Amino acid sequence: MRRIAILMFISIAILAACGKSEDGSGTGHGGHGTEETNAGHGAEGTHGADDAKTGHQAEEAKTGNGADGKNAGHGNHTERTQSPADEHKVHAVWKLSASSPKPQEELTLTIELRDHEEKAIEQFDINHEKKMHLIVVSEDLSYFDHIHPEYKEAGTFEVTTKLPAAGKYKVIADFIPTGMGSMTQTEWITVAGEAPQQKAMEPESELTKVVNGKEIALNIDHLMAGMDANLSFHIRRADDQTPVSDLEPYLGAVGHVVILSADTEQYLHVHPTDERATGPEANFATSFPKSGVYKIWGQFQHQGEVFVVPFVVEVP
Ligand SMILES: [Cu+2]
Known part of the structure; x- marks a missing residue:
């Protein structure tokens, strides 16, 4: 089951990478993702060496994608935090319940947070009543959602949502591991189908x-x-x-x-x-x-x- 989920994750990462170079908005995790996964996932009993490898490949796909676009290696900016040093001690493993989520279909998102030694991070400060806030936006920012994954165990959060239409979505997990600063981890999800025309955002003069x-x-x-x-x-x-x-x-x-x-x-x-x-x-x-x-x-x-x-x- 885990293997399937990881394979699904990879195909999504690769799809995301392919779609990306065309519109040139360059959104890979860049250097950040590479750092996160080089350590491999072998430390915990449940994650075999193969998983570590596949996770790494998925990240590489995204890194390549970032390099194609105008914002290679942007990770430092998206992951805004009060303590960037802490942020690099933490990485997230994202899993989706469907390899190619469809519009309006229930999708379960699992976020495993680990430290640089691959140990699960299990303690989080409550920030505004929640251990984690998750922001979901479409690539053109026309869609916005703010949801709260539930903490399960062993550093894992889970949330079920539905994405409205085909296309790419960015998810931003916002949390505070106890003893560290506020930080974010991000991922892209691609919903299957022909994406609607992306609307360029026009600044509004009348707010x-x-x-x-x-x-x-x-x-x-x-x-x-x-x-x-x-x-x-x-x-x-x-x-x-x-x-x-x-x-x-x-x-x-x-x-x-x-x-x-x-x-x-x-x-x-x-x-x-x-x-x-x-x-x-x-x-x-x-x-x-x-x-x-x-x-x-x-x-x-x-x-x-x-x-x-x-x-x-x-x-x-
Ligand atoms: Cu929230």
């Missing part, structure tokens, strides 16, 4: 959206790469413009903000400056690492319902 009967306005001051930027969301009812001042805590805070650059390389997970706020304002402080186009998703909860509001900005 106001209506979602779930709420009108959300985003104001950003100091929108410039490398600057401390303040993101201020103002939320009112769309029908009568009444300010919404009874937002409910979502995962222990007034809201959560996830930001990705258009090329998916830069990932930011931002928490509010005042977590106990209830609206109509929710403020977040962050810093955009580089200039370029970014998509920002704000997540809030009101009357028992979580809603997501996306914005696209250009950071000078």
Whole structure:
């Protein structure tokens, strides 16, 4: 069973590599992935030498892919962390329940976290009520999901989801191994079929959206790469413009903000400056690492319902 899962994983990695060179957006794990797997997986009884080899080949496929694109070896950027040194001590082995997942089909994702000696990482800090947050986006960032894999045992997390359409998806696992800093591990999943036309993201000049009967306005001051930027969301009812001042805590805070650059390389997970706020304002402080186009998703909860509001900005 394990062998099948790993074979499936490889074919996906190779498919991903093939698709990649055509659009040139270069998204392999680059050098990072290579480092992760060179150690091999033989240390644990359940992982034979063959598995170590196949895992390594899969990563090589992706490394080659990264080199084709414009962003070879980007791993350092995507895996944003407060302690990059810790991050290199950790790697993830991703497994999928289907070799070639179909649109709208249940897909179980298993993420095994191991240290540089291939030992399972078993202790995680709880961060905003969860041991792991998993962000799933389509390559063009038109699809966004934020889910919470369940910790099983021996460093393994598992989650079942459905991906809406053919094409490539990036998954970003965000977690804190106890005693280390916050870190991420990422993977690409390819859903079978002919991918719909990718939509280029257009920066929006007007940052106001209506979602779930709420009108959300985003104001950003100091929108410039490398600057401390303040993101201020103002939320009112769309029908009568009444300010919404009874937002409910979502995962222990007034809201959560996830930001990705258009090329998916830069990932930011931002928490509010005042977590106990209830609206109509929710403020977040962050810093955009580089200039370029970014998509920002704000997540809030009101009357028992979580809603997501996306914005696209250009950071000078
Ligand atoms: Cu989360």
